[in-house]
Amino acid sequence: MKISSFVSAACLCLATATATAGHLHSPSYSSHRDTSMYLFGGLGLSEFDYRRADFRHGFGDGSLSDIELDTDSTAVRFGVGLVITPNVAVEFGIASLGEIHAVAQSDGSRRAANGYAAGEVEMDGDVGGGFLGVRLHSPLSEPAAVFTRFGLYGWSMDGHVEDNDRRGEYTIEGTDPYFGVGVMMQLSREASLSLAYDYYMLDDDEQSFESSADVLSMDIVFRF
Numbered sequence: 001m002k003i004s005s006f007v008s009a010a011c012l013c014l015a016t017a018t019a020t021a022g023h024l025h026s027p028s029y030s031s032h033r034d035t036s037m038y039l040f041g042g043l044g045l046s047e048f049d050y051r052r053a054d055f056r057h058g059f060g061d062g063s064l065s066d067i068e069l070d071t072d073s074t075a076v077r078f079g080v081g082l083v084i085t086p087n088v089a090v091e092f093g094i095a096s097l098g099e100i101h102a103v104a105q106s107d108g109s110r111r112a113a114n115g116y117a118a119g120e121v122e123m124d125g126d127v128g129g130g131f132l133g134v135r136l137h138s139p140l141s142e143p144a145a146v147f148t149r150f151g152l153y154g155w156s157m158d159g160h161v162e163d164n165d166r167r168g169e170y171t172i173e174g175t176d177p178y179f180g181v182g183v184m185m186q187l188s189r190e191a192s193l194s195l196a197y198d199y200y201m202l203d204d205d206e207q208s209f210e211s212s213a214d215v216l217s218m219d220i221v222f223r224f
Contacts, residue, residue, distance in 0.1 A: 035140045035223040038089075040194070041078040044217025046098040047071060048127075048202075055102050058208045059123055059161060061115035064104040073098025075215045081135060089135045091149060096128035097200060097213045106163060117165040125159030125170075127202065127213070131178060140223065143186050150179040153200055157209065172209045176201040184221060192221040 048071040055067055079093025101124050108118030133151015138144075157172045182196030195218055202211040 035083050037083065038081045038140075038221050038223045039079070040081065040093075040219045040221040042076075042194075042217050042219030044075040044077075044215045046073045046075040046213050046215045048073070048098075048100050048211050048213050050100055050211045054210060055104070055123070057210075059102070061106075061110040061113075063106045063108060063110045063115055064121060065107070067102060067104040070101040073100070075213075075217060077131075077217065077219070079131070083140070086139050086141075087137060089137065090133075091135050091151070092130070092132045094128070094130050095153070095200075096126070097155075097215060098127065100125045100127070100157075100159075100211075116163045119164040121161070121163045123159065123161045125157040125172075127155055127157045129153055129155030133178065137184075140184075140192075145184045145186075145192075146182070147184065147194075147196075148179070148181045149196075149198070150177065152176070153178045155200075155202060157202075157204075172204045172206075174202060174204040174209075176203055180215075190223055192223070194219045194221055 050069060050071050052067045052069065055069065056064060075095065075097050077093060077095035079091050079095075081089040081091045083089045102122070104121045106116035106118055106121050108116065111117055131151055131153045133149055135147050135149040137147035152175055154175045155173070158170070160167055160169050162168070178198060178200045180196050180198030182194050184192045184194040186192045196216075198215045198217065200213045200215065202209070202213060204210075
C-alpha cells in the first residue's frame with residue numbers, strides 16, 4: 001500500500017470523525033472532564049532514506065554491484081502521554097519503524113580478504129526502539145486538536161547478512177532526535193483518532209549506518 005493511498009484513506013476517516021465529533025459536541029454533549037493521561041497506538045507506513053551508496057558504506061566490501069533496495073515498510077507504535085498543562089504532555093513508548101531489505105551481487109574479488117563469496121548477497125534489518133518526548137497541542141477538550149511532538153528515539157536495527165557461503169547476524173544502535181506534526185479528531189469523551197507525520201533521524205554511534213525514516217501513521221487515542 002503506497003503512502004498516497006494511505007493518505008486518501010486517512011483523510012476519509014478523519015472526515016468521518018469530524019462529522020461524528022460535530023454530532024457528539026452538540027449542546028447535550030458539552031461536558032468534558034480534564035484529561036491527565038492518554039494511551040495511543042496505531043499503524044503507519046514508513047519510508048527509509050537509505051540508498052545504494054549507504055549500503056556500500058555500511059555493508060559493502062568493494063565487490064558489490066546491481067544493488068536493489070526495498071525501503072518501504074509498515075510501522076507500529078504504542079505510547080503513553082502524561083498531560084502536564086492543557087497544552088503540554090510528556091510522551092513515552094515503543095515504535096517499530098519497519099524493515100530495510102537489500103540484495104546485491106558480489107564478484108567474489110574480496111573473498112580472500114574475508115569478503116563476500118561470489119553470487120547473491122542479501123541484507124535484512126528491522127528498526128525499532130523506545131521514544132521519550134514532548135507533545136505540544138491545542139486543548140484536548142476541543143472537538144479537533146493540532147499538535148507537534150519532538151524528543152529522542154533510542155533505536156536498534158537487528159538483522160542478518162548472508163552470501164552463498166555464510167550468514168551473519170548484526171545489531172546497530174543509536175539515539176537520535178525525532179519530530180512530528182498531526183491532527184486529532186475527537187470520537188467520544190474518551191477516544192480520538194489522530195493522523196500524524198513523524199520524522200526519525202537514524203545515525204548509529206559508529207557512523208556505519210546513516211539514514212532517516214518518514215512515517216505517516218493513524219493512531220487511536222484513549223484519554224483518562
